[in-house]
Amino acid sequence: MIKHKCSENGNAWYALYTKPRNEFKAAEQIGSVGVEYYLPTITRLKQWSDRKKKITEPLIRGYIFIYSNEKERIISLEQRSIVRCITDMGRAAKIPEWQMDNLKKMLEIKSEIIIHKGIIPGVKVMIKDGPFEGVIGTVEKNENGNTLAVSIDLLNRSIITYLPKNYNFEVIKMPST
Numbered sequence: 001m002i003k004h005k006c007s008e009n010g011n012a013w014y015a016l017y018t019k020p021r022n023e024f025k026a027a028e029q030i031g032s033v034g035v036e037y038y039l040p041t042i043t044r045l046k047q048w049s050d051r052k053k054k055i056t057e058p059l060i061r062g063y064i065f066i067y068s069n070e071k072e073r074i075i076s077l078e079q080r081s082i083v084r085c086i087t088d089m090g091r092a093a094k095i096p097e098w099q100m101d102n103l104k105k106m107l108e109i110k111s112e113i114i115i116h117k118g119i120i121p122g123v124k125v126m127i128k129d130g131p132f133e134g135v136i137g138t139v140e141k142n143e144n145g146n147t148l149a150v151s152i153d154l155l156n157r158s159i160i161t162y163l164p165k166n167y168n169f170e171v172i173k174m175p176s177t
Contacts, residue, residue: 010069011036013095015086016076023058026081035076036067038100040107059113065100 018026027039040059045052058064063086066076073092077085085092107113121141127133140147140160147160 011067011072012069013038013097013100014066014068014073014076014092015095016064016066017083017086018062018064018081019083020062022081023061023064026064026079029079029081030064030066030076033075033079035072037076038065038067038104040065040103042107042113059107065095067100 016026023039027037030037041056042059043054043056046055064082066073068076073085076082087093121139124136124138126136147162
């Protein structure tokens with residue numbers, strides 16, 4: 001495993017959003033301009049009515065990761081298969097190197113992988129819009145769907161409300177206290 005020194009060379013990990021079903025094409029294009037990339041894949045056994053076949057597909061559909069400086073990031077964004085760079089607060093979001101290392105280590109072991117889309121129960125979040133806008137709480141899961149627990153730590157009490165299944169909201173991770 002390659003250990004990078006982000007502070008020494010100005011490089012960092014970025015997530016780029018690709019056009020639908022263009023992850024492998026994006027890897028080819030980014031590689032052709034000399035930018036280091038990582039496209040995590042998984043091999044699955046797909047079954048059709050008449051046959052079975054092993055298929056290699058992107059682990060996280062619609063995304064490719066690059067390890068680059070700002071100039072290389074811009075060059076990567078110019079590739080036809082790339083839509084945009086994932087941002088945080090209006091700036092290109094840098095992914096901590098330890099998170100990328102963890103992902104790579106997990107994929108080295110050939111065990112069953114499950115991708116959880118959405119919020120993992122227990123994560124502290126702040127609702128960005130809708131009727132709960134600005135509310136900070138913890139997402140919990142029960143048999144009826146997701147709930148939002150708002151806690152008053154000093155009193156060791158939580159107030160819980162149900163989030164309707166069709167409720168469209170965005171959340172941001174809050175720093176743990």
